[in-house]
Amino acid sequence: MTVTSGTPFKSAVIWLALGVALSAPLIAAAQSPLLAWRDPIYIAAGFAGIMAMGALLLQPLLATGKLPGVSLWQGRHVHRWVGAGLIVMVVAHVIGLWITSPPDVIDALLFRSPTPFSVWGVIAMWAIFGSGVLALMRRRLRLRVWRFAHRALATVVVTGTVLHVIQIEGTMEDITKIALCALLCGATLWVWTAPRA
C-alpha cells in the first residue's frame, strides 16, 4: 500500500512521458493519408487497436503501483477496469474489421490468412480473453499460480501484439509504432525481472 515517493518534478516527468507515449501514436495515426480512403468503421477499428496497445502499456505500471501518486491498491483497481476495457477494444477492433472485409477476418480467425501478422493478432486476442477469464477465477487460484499464469498470458498478449503490429502497413506511423512496441517489450521484461514490491 505504499505510494511511490519522489520529487514532484520526477512525478511530473513520469506522467508527461506516459502521456506522450499513449497520445503520440494516436496523434500520428490521425495524420495518416490512408484515412482518406477508409470508411469510418474501418478507421474506428484501427484506432481501437492502437488504443488497446496504449492500454497494454498502462497495465504493468498500474499492477505494480509504480505510477507516482497511485497506490498499489488504486493501481490494481484501475488495472481491472483497463483490463475489461482492453477486451472491449479488441472486440471492437475485430468487429470493425469484420464489417469492413468479412472474408479477411474469417481467414484470420481460422488461422488461414495470407498475411503473416494476422495469426499473431488472433493469438494475442485469445490470450487477452484468457487473461480475462483467469482474472474472474483469481480468488479460486493460489497466489503464485495466479501471478505466474496472468503474467505468462500477458507476455503472450504483448509478444503477439508487437509481432502483429510491426508487420502491418497501416495507419500507424512507423516511429511511434516502433517506440510503443519497444516500451511494451521493456515494461513486460521489467515485470518479470524487477524485484517484488
Added chain:
Amino acid sequence: MTKLIQTRRALLATAGAAAMTGLVKPAFAQRLAPTPTMRGGANNYRPGAPIVARIGGGGFLMTGTVRRAGDGMPLPGQRIQMWAHTTEGHERDPESHGATLTDENGVFRMDMPQIVPAFGQPHGHLAYDSDAFEPVFLRPIMSSASDTSLHVDFVLQPV
C-alpha cells in the same frame, strides 16, 4: 514485357544447353506449371464483374499475361477479373471491380484507381473464373505502396 522476353530467352538458352549436353530431354522446356490459387485470393470476389475499359478514374496500371500450362501458349480472349482497395473504394464495393480480356498475345492491361494499403498490405486481387480452364484466384502484393503498376502472370490448367 521485357521481363517475359528475357525469361523466355533464358528458358530457351537453358533448354538448348540442356539438349546439347544430351542429359535432359528437350520436352523439359515444354512443362509450364499452372499458377496455384493464393490464400485469400478470392476474398471479396464478386462473380461476373463487367468488362470495362477502365475502373473508376484510373491512374494505376494492372498488367499481366495469360498462358496455357504445359506448352506456355499465350491465351487470347481470356476474361480476367480484378478488384482492390483503392483511392476510390473498398474491395467489396461493386465499383472497385472490373474485368478485361487478353489480346492476341495473351496480354491484359487495366487502368484502375491507385491501390492503397488495406488490411495491412498494399495488394490487389485477380481472378480467372471462366469455363475452359481451372479457376485461379491471385492476391499479389505490391513491393511498395507508392508503386503505380502491378504485373501478374497467369498459367492456366485446361479443364
